[in-house]
Amino acid sequence: MSVNVLVVDDSKLARINAGKALRALQPDWTKVEAGSAAEAMEIVGRERIDVALIDFNMTERDGLSLATELRGTHPAMPIAIITANIQDEIIAQARAINASFVAKPLTAEGLQGFLSGAALRLRAAE
Amino acid sequence: MDELLEQFLIEGRDLVAQAGDDCAALVRNGSTGPVIDSAFRAVHTLKGSAAIVGLRPMEAMLHAAEDLLGTARSAGAAVDPERARALVACIDQCDRWMDEVAAAGELPGDAAAVGAEIGARLRGARSDAAKEPAPSPVDSRWATELVEEERAAIATAGAAGRRLTAIRYLPREDCFFAGDDPLALVAAIPQLVAVRVEAREPWPALEQLDPYRCLLSIQALSSAELGDVSPVFRLIPDQVELAAVQPAAASRGQAAPTAVAADPTIRVDAGQVDRLLDLIGELLVARNQFGAVAGASLDGGLDGELRTSGAAMDRVLRNMHRTVMAMRLVPVDRVFRRVARLVRDTASRLGREVELEQQGLDTTVDKAIADALFDPLLHLARNALDHGIEPPETRAAQGKSPRGTIRLSAGSVGSELVVELADDGKGIDPAVMRRLAVQRGLHGAERAAELSDEEAVQLVFAPGFSSAAEVTDLSGRGVGMDAVKAAVERLGGRTVLASRPGEGTTVTIHLPATAALTSVLTITVAGERFAVPVEAVVQTARIPAAAIRPVGTGQAFVLRDTTIPLLALADLLGLQADRCEGDRRVLVVGSPVGLVGLVVDDFSSRSEVILRPMTGLLSSVPLVSGTTLMNDGSVLFILNLSEVIG
Amino acid sequence: MTIRAEPDVIRLVGQCGAEDAEALLQLLLQQARPLDLTRCEHLHTALVQIIWGSGASLAPGGAPMLPDWLCQLLDRSEGPPARTAI
Numbered sequence: 001m002s003v004n005v006l007v008v009d010d011s012k013l014a015r016i017n018a019g020k021a022l023r024a025l026q027p028d029w030t031k032v033e034a035g036s037a038a039e040a041m042e043i044v045g046r047e048r049i050d051v052a053l054i055d056f057n058m059t060e061r062d063g064l065s066l067a068t069e070l071r072g073t074h075p076a077m078p079i080a081i082i083t084a085n086i087q088d089e090i091i092a093q094a095r096a097i098n099a100s101f102v103a104k105p106l107t108a109e110g111l112q113g114f115l116s117g118a119a120l121r122l123r124a125a126e
Numbered sequence: 127m128d129e130l131l132e133q134f135l136i137e138g139r140d141l142v143a144q145a146g147d148d149c150a151a152l153v154r155n156g157s158t159g160p161v162i163d164s165a166f167r168a169v170h171t172l173k174g175s176a177a178i179v180g181l182r183p184m185e186a187m188l189h190a191a192e193d194l195l196g197t198a199r200s201a202g203a204a205v206d207p208e209r210a211r212a213l214v215a216c217i218d219q220c221d222r223w224m225d226e227v228a229a230a231g232e233l234p235g236d237a238a239a240v241g242a243e244i245g246a247r248l249r250g251a252r253s254d255a256a257k258e259p260a261p262s263p264v265d266s267r268w269a270t271e272l273v274e275e276e277r278a279a280i281a282t283a284g285a286a287g288r289r290l291t292a293i294r295y296l297p298r299e300d301c302f303f304a305g306d307d308p309l310a311l312v313a314a315i316p317q318l319v320a321v322r323v324e325a326r327e328p329w330p331a332l333e334q335l336d337p338y339r340c341l342l343s344i345q346a347l348s349s350a351e352l353g354d355v356s357p358v359f360r361l362i363p364d365q366v367e368l369a370a371v372q373p374a375a376a377s378r379g380q381a382a383p384t385a386v387a388a389d390p391t392i393r394v395d396a397g398q399v400d401r402l403l404d405l406i407g408e409l410l411v412a413r414n415q416f417g418a419v420a421g422a423s424l425d426g427g428l429d430g431e432l433r434t435s436g437a438a439m440d441r442v443l444r445n446m447h448r449t450v451m452a453m454r455l456v457p458v459d460r461v462f463r464r465v466a467r468l469v470r471d472t473a474s475r476l477g478r479e480v481e482l483e484q485q486g487l488d489t490t491v492d493k494a495i496a497d498a499l500f501d502p503l504l505h506l507a508r509n510a511l512d513h514g515i516e517p518p519e520t521r522a523a524q525g526k527s528p529r530g531t532i533r534l535s536a537g538s539v540g541s542e543l544v545v546e547l548a549d550d551g552k553g554i555d556p557a558v559m560r561r562l563a564v565q566r567g568l569h570g571a572e573r574a575a576e577l578s579d580e581e582a583v584q585l586v587f588a589p590g591f592s593s594a595a596e597v598t599d600l601s602g603r604g605v606g607m608d609a610v611k612a613a614v615e616r617l618g619g620r621t622v623l624a625s626r627p628g629e630g631t632t633v634t635i636h637l638p639a640t641a642a643l644t645s646v647l648t649i650t651v652a653g654e655r656f657a658v659p660v661e662a663v664v665q666t667a668r669i670p671a672a673a674i675r676p677v678g679t680g681q682a683f684v685l686r687d688t689t690i691p692l693l694a695l696a697d698l699l700g701l702q703a704d705r706c707e708g709d710r711r712v713l714v715v716g717s718p719v720g721l722v723g724l725v726v727d728d729f730s731s732r733s734e735v736i737l738r739p740m741t742g743l744l745s746s747v748p749l750v751s752g753t754t755l756m757n758d759g760s761v762l763f764i765l766n767l768s769e770v771i772g
Numbered sequence: 773m774t775i776r777a778e779p780d781v782i783r784l785v786g787q788c789g790a791e792d793a794e795a796l797l798q799l800l801l802q803q804a805r806p807l808d809l810t811r812c813e814h815l816h817t818a819l820v821q822i823i824w825g826s827g828a829s830l831a832p833g834g835a836p837m838l839p840d841w842l843c844q845l846l847d848r849s850e851g852p853p854a855r856t857a858i
Binding site: 088 | 129130133134136137167170171173174175177178179302303304305306307310338360361363364
């Protein structure tokens with residue numbers, strides 16, 4: 001089964017970087033890019049998305065609010081919030097919607113834990 | 127330019143423009159609200175981008191800007207004019223740096239200093255107010271008990287009487303699905319003193335074990351401050367308890383402070399440290415021997431307890447070895463100082479004007495390596511002065527600064543020590559090298575013409591080759607670049623030379639940071655035993671005589687679709703060997719021309735040994751990189767396979 | 773592939789993550805064999821749990837790239853409780 005990973009970040013640089021880390025860890029997975037929360041919702045409505053990597057700090061709408069909306073329609077989807085500064089209240093909110101954290105800037109090493117967990121969950125659901 | 131950097135420059139310009147507008151507005155009218163929001167986001171993203179492409183000074187400076195804007199944003203306050211101006215300076219600096227990065231691919235050398243200065247302006251008076259209060263020590267019963275039970279471990283770690291941080295970590299059963307790796311988090315705890323792992327339920331049989339359910343409960347002790355341990359568990363606060371534990375020793379009166387005040391260093395004779403290292407080497411041999419004897423007496427099946435104690439011994443030995451190696455470390459500046467003095471003396475004698483730059487003086491290196499580095503560095507410095515740096519008038523005529531520069535630098539890169547000597551002199555002319563190669567009979571005219579520029583320049587390493595048109599009193603002392611290369615290889619390192627005509631030459635020496643344990647394979651050749659480093663051996667194979675085919679004047683065999691030339695190691699070593707007709711035992715090793723098969727009589731087990739560099743007369747034998755003492759007390763030569771094949 | 777089954781040993785190579793857990797479990801259930809960790813750079817907790825459950829021994833050479841305390845914890849034939857000093 002091919003796995004589609006949605007990368008949401010308003011910086012193209014960050015999306016390229018995420019793609020690199022993703023390729024290093026799961027070369028067979030497909031990256032789908034969204035430059036904003038609105039675009040992300042549009043993609044999710046159109047195609048199957050299995051995993052989401054969402055930047056916390058975006059201009060129009062922050063990543064946590066997008067993640068919360070996604071969680072409503074995708075109760076089991078592995079979701080990670082990518083962020084550099086983590087405040088405890090954000091951790092608590094992310095925990096409440098069962099989202100993971102990945103440190104920014106994104107590296108293969110930092111992403112590894114989340115991706116292997118996601119792979120396990122997808123396989124368990126098969 | 128690589129894709130990331132290219133994209134960084136595209137996006138970065140927009141972000142700088144956005145942040146610049148916002149910050150200018152802050153200066154003009156002390157805005158709050160949306161302008162600060164917008165500036166914050168631009169600065170935050172720019173900081174993240176700088177981090178992705180590894181521009182640390184820019185990232186650090188922007189971090190200060192982000193903190194300032196973040197504080198103002200959450201307080202709903204305006205940024206005071208002084209620091210708003212610092213913000214503008216910060217964004218201007220980013221703009222300049224992006225020009226530099228676009229032109230040179232990296233930040234200028236003073237970036238760290240410039241960034242730090244602006245960072246300090248951004249922080250202004252905020253720094254003292256924003257200090258987080260130190261977490262107050264909490265004593266919990268479980269933590270005190272843990273410290274009590276692990277007293278032996280605490281003493282072993284030399285942490286007795288110190289404040290400790292106790293960790294109690296109960297991973298969620300489904301934590302693997304969230305990507306957590308509990309033992310990896312434990313491994314990330316700084317200054318770990320002890321770890322205890324317990325099962326939450328009786329350990330299930332393998333058939334009943336759910337591979338994705340975490341069954342562990344973990345406790346650990348660290349001698350780091352609680353504030354340094356807590357970031358490790360930042361993302362799973364719901365599963366972890368931390369407690370600072372005061373040492374029970376506090377009641378023992380006031381003896382401790384005096385001990386702290388004492389000088390923690392003692393002077394030890396270097397010879398004694400060497401002796402200690404030799405003893406550890408012998409202990410290691412004894413340990414290997416013990417393993418062999420124990421293995422034999424139990425008919426190969428080592429009893430569990432024996433194995434465990436063997437493993438414990440290995441650990442202690444490794445630690446001892448590491449500790450002693452650390453005792454032998456000295457800063458490179460003592461070698462550099464000697465080289466520098468010589469450079470100054472020689473330069474004035476030759477009428478050269480030279481600026482000597484030195485970097486990485488506090489890099490530490492094993493004393494043996496420091497001592498052995500002096501001669502090669504001296505030779506390289508002489509070469510740079512003699513053949514590299516031009517006379518002042520020549521330089522001036524070419525539009526160069528009349529003063530030449532020699533840069534001597536050292537640094538640690540991964541597990542390597544890198545020492546570099548660079549000059550901005552005339553460089554090595556590949557055309558001259560080709561001509562000399564023909565003159566000195568190294569190559570025929572045709573072959574010489576075929577050499578690439580890169581290859582031609584590397585001819586300086588050929589034995590006996592000296593690129594000086596005439597032999598001078600300085601560098602013509604019978605040591606050429608080949609001697610430098612050989613000396614570095616004897617230390618287990620390699621030499622890399624890069625040169626551009628008219629621009630200068632850089633010689634980089636890569637060395638292993640420590641003379642660590644070496645894994646060797648024992649082989650027999652012509653009835654004699656030798657050792658070869660395991661990392662030099664790609665594979666051992668047994669080749670039937672029928673599979674060996676004549677190729678030209680030699681022989682070859684096919685291994686996994688690759689034809690590999692076959693050489694008799696005995697011939698290469700100049701030993702008399704009986705021709706054998708049956709299966710050949712072959713070591714497959716890498717070489718500059720690809721894989722090569724070496725026929726040996728036999729090979730046996732691998733073992734960990736301390737390589738002793740060759741001393742005295744034998745140090746000039748290039749085929750041998752050192753000796754080692756084996757389990758049975760015999761001394762084996764360790765073959766330098768790249769020399770043997772070459 | 774990070775897990776390699778050989779006739780008398782199971783070799784774990786490189787970064788061994790939780791996704792290898794099922795494969796390792798199956799191999800050990802088929803036939804108990806010693807584990808060669810000499811080239812294992814990372815061993816996920818899920819794999820450590822299976823190794824404890826199997827009682828498999830470590831092949832000679834130990835696990836030089838793993839932290840010492842973890843080697844110490846691994847080098848025992850039954851599951852936790854286990855403790856180690858650094």
